[in-house]
Amino acid sequence: MSWLTPEVIAILISVLKAIVxxxxxVIAGALLSFVERRLLAVWQDxxxxxxxxxxxxxxxxxxxxxxxxxxxxxxRFADRLIFTLAPVVAMSSLLVxxxxxxxxxxxxxxxxxxxxxxxxxxxxxxxxxxxFAGWASNNKFxxxxxxxxxxxxxxxxxxxGLSLMGIVAQTGSFxxxxxxxxxxxxxxxxxxxxxxxxxxxxxxxxxxxxxPFDQPEAxxxxxxxxxxxxxxxxxxxxxxxxxxxxxxxxxxLATLFFGGWHGPFDLLPQLPFLWFALKTxxxxxxxxxxRASLPRPRYDQMMAFxxxxxxxxxxxNLLVTGAIVLAAA
Amino acid sequence: MEFAFYFSAGVAVAATLMVIINTRAVxxxxxxxxxxxxxxxxxxxLGAPFAGVLEIIVYAGAIMVLFVFVxxxxxxxxxxxxxxxxxxxxxxxxGPGLLSGLLLAQLLYVLFSEPSSGTVSGxxxxxxxVGFALFGPYILAVELAAMMLLAAMVTAFHIxxxxxxxxx
Numbered sequence: 314m315s316w317l318t319p320e321v322i323a324i325l326i327s328v329l330k331a332i333v334x335x336x337x338x339v340i341a342g343a344l345l346s347f348v349e350r351r352l353l354a355v356w357q358d359x360x361x362x363x364x365x366x367x368x369x370x371x372x373x374x375x376x377x378x379x380x381x382x383x384x385x386x387x388x389r390f391a392d393r394l395i396f397t398l399a400p401v402v403a404m405s406s407l408l409v410x411x412x413x414x415x416x417x418x419x420x421x422x423x424x425x426x427x428x429x430x431x432x433x434x435x436x437x438x439x440x441x442x443x444x445f446a447g448w449a450s451n452n453k454f455x456x457x458x459x460x461x462x463x464x465x466x467x468x469x470x471x472x473x474g475l476s477l478m479g480i481v482a483q484t485g486s487f488x489x490x491x492x493x494x495x496x497x498x499x500x501x502x503x504x505x506x507x508x509x510x511x512x513x514x515x516x517x518x519x520x521x522x523x524x525p526f527d528q529p530e531a532x533x534x535x536x537x538x539x540x541x542x543x544x545x546x547x548x549x550x551x552x553x554x555x556x557x558x559x560x561x562x563x564x565x566l567a568t569l570f571f572g573g574w575h576g577p578f579d580l581l582p583q584l585p586f587l588w589f590a591l592k593t594x595x596x597x598x599x600x601x602x603x604r605a606s607l608p609r610p611r612y613d614q615m616m617a618f619x620x621x622x623x624x625x626x627x628x629x630n631l632l633v634t635g636a637i638v639l640a641a642a
Numbered sequence: 643m644e645f646a647f648y649f650s651a652g653v654a655v656a657a658t659l660m661v662i663i664n665t666r667a668v669x670x671x672x673x674x675x676x677x678x679x680x681x682x683x684x685x686x687x688l689g690a691p692f693a694g695v696l697e698i699i700v701y702a703g704a705i706m707v708l709f710v711f712v713x714x715x716x717x718x719x720x721x722x723x724x725x726x727x728x729x730x731x732x733x734x735x736x737g738p739g740l741l742s743g744l745l746l747a748q749l750l751y752v753l754f755s756e757p758s759s760g761t762v763s764g765x766x767x768x769x770x771x772v773g774f775a776l777f778g779p780y781i782l783a784v785e786l787a788a789m790m791l792l793a794a795m796v797t798a799f800h801i802x803x804x805x806x807x808x809x810x
Contacts, residue, residue, distance in 0.1 A: 430695040437703020448714045463711050
């Protein structure tokens with residue numbers, strides 16, 4: 314066992330941790346499909362899926378069996394290469410962005426100095442999934458959905474980045490662990506960066522194409538938008554990719570604005586994962602509550618809101634934060 | 643790190659070659675995105691993560707999306723593919739290819755005639771260092787670029803406003 318040096322063991326342990334985090338995120342994303350349907354039902358005075366197993370808990374198994382055995386059909390008029398590539402991009406790009414999220418002091422995949430920027434880069438690449446899916450399907454509803462998605466994502470990504478620059482200016486680092494440490498010493502960023510929080514939350518909902526920003530897949534107008542031609546596992550990858558996006562944005566909201574793994578008033582510092590999971594779960598619930606309660610705005614209203622309200626708000630927020638940081642220095 | 647640099651540089655060259663010889667516009671753009679990602683990997687391997695990630699955010703994540711957007715709207719069919727194939731006929735590019743091959747040979751000769759002392763150091767250039775450089779020695783270039791972008795924005799605003807008035 315001469316090759317089992319302490320360095321090799323350390324590498325193996327961190328690889329193992331990364332795999333555990335990967336599996337946990339994917340499983341959380343898959344389970345969310347059941348949780349979302351049950352919660353939507355509760356908020357809309359219905360039962361939801363409650364037949365399979367206790368409380369309908371095995372509904373997810375039934376859904377997965379159905380998805381695996383469905384015919385994975387590629388339309389003959391579709392562009393085969395890009396049609397197959399799109400769902401892979403949809404699922405993997407946001408999943409990869411999870412490596413910068415610090416979960417507890419000891420858990421987390423990578424401690425990148427450019428952490429936040431890495432998330433922006435991956436969020437920027439997700440737009441290719443819908444764009445390519447819409448184009449490769451060779452279907453006018455899919456193309457319209459893809460074009461809407463591209464315009465929406467580009468518009469909202471502008472202030473997705475700007476909304477967090479206030480945090481970066483105050484902390485002086487893109488590293489998410491530094492940001493968590495700064496919040497532990499000072500106020501949580503939800504207080505000084507409330508406008509950053511609001512705009513980042515809105516942009517996060519828009520970038521994951523969640524209700525009320527699900528214009529690209531509006532059923533009433535576009536049948537199902539960019540993934541109307543998809544079936545079976547390819548459609549499943551889009552589906553799980555969306556939930557992974559929700560988990561990622563919720564985890565980032567918890568990390569960036571609510572102190573990450575620290576409890577309020579330093580309560581229970583022995584249980585960092587509990588705090589992280591509670592905060593992330595809370596934001597996932599908010600995502601679902603938004604879908605349960607809000608109607609979908611018109612497309613032009615949504616674009617105007619992004620450019621005329623959110624972008625100026627983030628710019629003013631950044632300006633004021635910069636002035637305060639300069640005055641304090 | 644040097645291996646990573648040469649590997650991603652090779653991917654970038656191959657992907658860019660595919661951009662040129664591909665007859666389908668969207669496939670060519672996909673290769674261009676790959677090429678930009680490879681260039682960003684080059685930056686990472688040279689110890690410039692900030693530049694690398696900006697390459698992805700700005701070029702792959704924003705500018706190329708607009709390119710793809712426009713190409714999709716053009717609705718290029720099999721006709722344009724035929725045309726591309728005609729334009730890419732060997733007779734057309736054999737002359738330029740030969741001449742650029744000569745230039746490449748000359749470049750390689752110059753590069754390898756004197757062994758260079760430069761190696762990949764792996765020292766990281768972080769965002770702070772880039773910021774100091776931009777607002778220190780390169781302040782004039784930053785200001786000029788800002789002015790140009792402002793002019794472009796005013797122009798875009800003017801054009802968009804004009805059309806909006808016609809609709810109303």
